[in-house]
Amino acid sequence: DGGITQSPKYLFRKEGQNVTLSCEQNLNHDAMYWYRQDPGQGLRLIYYSQIVNDFQKGDIAEGYSVSREKKESFPLTVTSAQKNPTAFYLCAASDRGKNEKLFFGSGTQLSVL
């Protein structure tokens, strides 16, 4: 079943702790993205990667880090520097050159304990 898998569905972070959100895709798409969504707001871009071993900051990258060592995987780490991490996190992928339509994972809800 092709698609994007995010895990876990729910995640809790303690003060001062780093946590990593997983995103795996088997669509063979080059580009992958991480968005954050707060209640009543749209999606805000954290980081994106257009090709393996390369990534760019989005609009709200501070307090986050990513890696893109494999085409299939684009994990997001929420560091202790991110003071307000509670949000719904969405990972997406797109096939560059084919209208950039995004395919989304099911999301991870991160909360602070």
Added chain:
Amino acid sequence: GQNIDQPTEMTATEGAIVQINCTYQTSGFNGLFWYQQHAGEAPTFLSYNVLDGLEEKGRFSSFLSRSKGYSYLLLKELQMKDSASYLCAVFYNQGGKLIFGQGTELSVKP
């Protein structure tokens, strides 16, 4: 910036027609998407416009005017299940990224 504006919320009646507007900055424009999102779920693709005009897909249609930086999503024969957030998103050449509006929360009443 690349501001994308759409109304925060709208209410409509079951069986009626509703139009959700979206305006955006035109510089670097390279395509506009509409997504539907139910609470706590991932957005699902509805439509894509890159040329001026109307794209029709069943009960949903999307219109684009590139010169005006304007799009709308038209929903016909509204059903209760259409209650959701509708997201307008624009792909900009510069940086190669998709920027989302805040979303329009649509409530369909009986």
